[in-house]
Amino acid sequence: EVIEREIEGMLGLRERREKDSDLYKIANEVFDRTTKETLAYLHRRGKIEALYGVISTGKEANVFAGVDAEGNRIAVKIYRTYTTEFRRIWEYLAADPRVGYLPKDMRKLVFVWTRREFKNLQRAIKYAVRVPEPVIFRNNVLVMEFIGDELPAPRIKDVERSLEPSDFEELYDFTMGVIERLWKRGDMVHGDLSEYNILLHEGPVVIDWSQATVKRNRMSVELLRRDLRNVINYFGRKGVDVDDFDDKFRELVGV
Ligand code: ATP
Ligand code: MN
Structure with missing residues (x-):
């Protein structure tokens, strides 16, 4: 055929x-x-x-x-x-x-x-x-x-063993910046933001947007909470001086 x-x-x-x-x-x-x-x-x-x-x-x-x-x-x-x-x-x-x-x-x-x-x-x-x-x-x-050169770019998770404390700090700031910008300016939340969905290729690139949605979605606050928790926990484990979850959550959602 x-x-x-x-x-x-x-x-x-x-x-x-x-x-x-x-x-x-x-x-x-x-x-x-x-x-x-x-x-x-x-x-x-x-x-x-x-x-x-x-x-x-x-x-x-x-x-x-x-x-x-x-x-x-x-x-x-x-x-x-x-x-x-x-x-x-x-x-x-x-x-x-x-x-x-x-x-x-x-x-x-x-x-x-x-x-x-x-x-x-x-x-x-x-x-x-x-x-x-x-x-x-x-x-x-x-x-x-396509993000990568010959090979697809690695995820943070793939290279975490070779990252320095300062790399984790920069990546944390980047990721938190993404969460805040999306939520405050874009009325949007990724919903699965983690070390598995950020590629490193001349800086971080966020992938896997299938579950992302808008603030008006009744699930959006739940998704935001999930992103904040995952990101704060992961980078906290990597030694970054992370934000307090409740403070950040309150700052964004305003309750
Ligand atoms: P789900 O989380 O629902 O299983 P998924 O994880 O299979 O979806 P993605 O995270 O979008 O889907 O992609 C899977 C993998 O493919 C990524 O972890 C990444 O390694 C690779 N990948 C995705 N998009 C690109 C891209 N644009 N360039 C290079 N590699 C990519
Ligand atoms: Mn994925």
């Missing part, structure tokens, strides 16, 4: 031996018909010339390294259209005042989830938070700027 061949071309699978690659195995396991059609569409539009590596496999999404038709490196986050996280996704979306109609069908719900992450990236940029530049989304596929 045409689409199958197009996908194989994108994955560089013209040679048979490459069918043993991780890339092929994961693609084969998670690319359903919709995903293949979506990738083929993005391919025809020059947004994805090729996918050449698996950066990460998760419960909800897989992230691939790729290149667009102009030779720019891209990261492609592909949400699973079948996910055990359906309930959580539904609850998060239902609480977001920006999201109108909620599809009953899981596949379409995941499309809404993908679009929301794209919008969150755009919104975060507006408030001067360094994130991967969003390029395009369609259905369950999100294309964004």
Whole structure:
């Protein structure tokens, strides 16, 4: 079939031996018909010339390294259209005042989830938070700027053993600055801000905006509390002279 061949071309699978690659195995396991059609569409539009590596496999999404038709490196986050996280996704979306109609069908719900992450990236940029530049989304596929050189940039967690106390201090200030700027100026909260979702590439870059939302969301204060707690606990353990949780929380929420 045409689409199958197009996908194989994108994955560089013209040679048979490459069918043993991780890339092929994961693609084969998670690319359903919709995903293949979506990738083929993005391919025809020059947004994805090729996918050449698996950066990460998760419960909800897989992230691939790729290149667009102009030779720019891209990261492609592909949400699973079948996910055990359906309930959580539904609850998060239902609480977001920006999201109108909620599809009953899981596949379409995941499309809404993908679009929301794209919008969150755009919104975060507006408030001067360094994130991967969003390029395009369609259905369950999100294309964004690749953060890294040859290899994807490491997360704070990956390199924490080689960081100095002063690095942790700077990263703490950065992260707390992001929380405050998003909340105060952007009316927004990331919701999963941690050493796992900050990449280090010529400075810190915040990723994974799928659960981010706006202040008007009834869950936003809870998400803010979670971010503050995680960040204060982590950097506190690393020896940083961190803020007091209650003080910070009160300062931001005003109670
Ligand atoms: P979930 O937290 O729901 O499982 P996830 O963690 O799988 O989502 P992300 O955190 O967005 O999804 O991405 C997974 C990993 O892929 C990241 O930890 C990071 O290593 C890598 N990654 C994500 N986006 C980029 C990017 N733009 N450039 C380079 N690497 C990236
Ligand atoms: Mn993540």
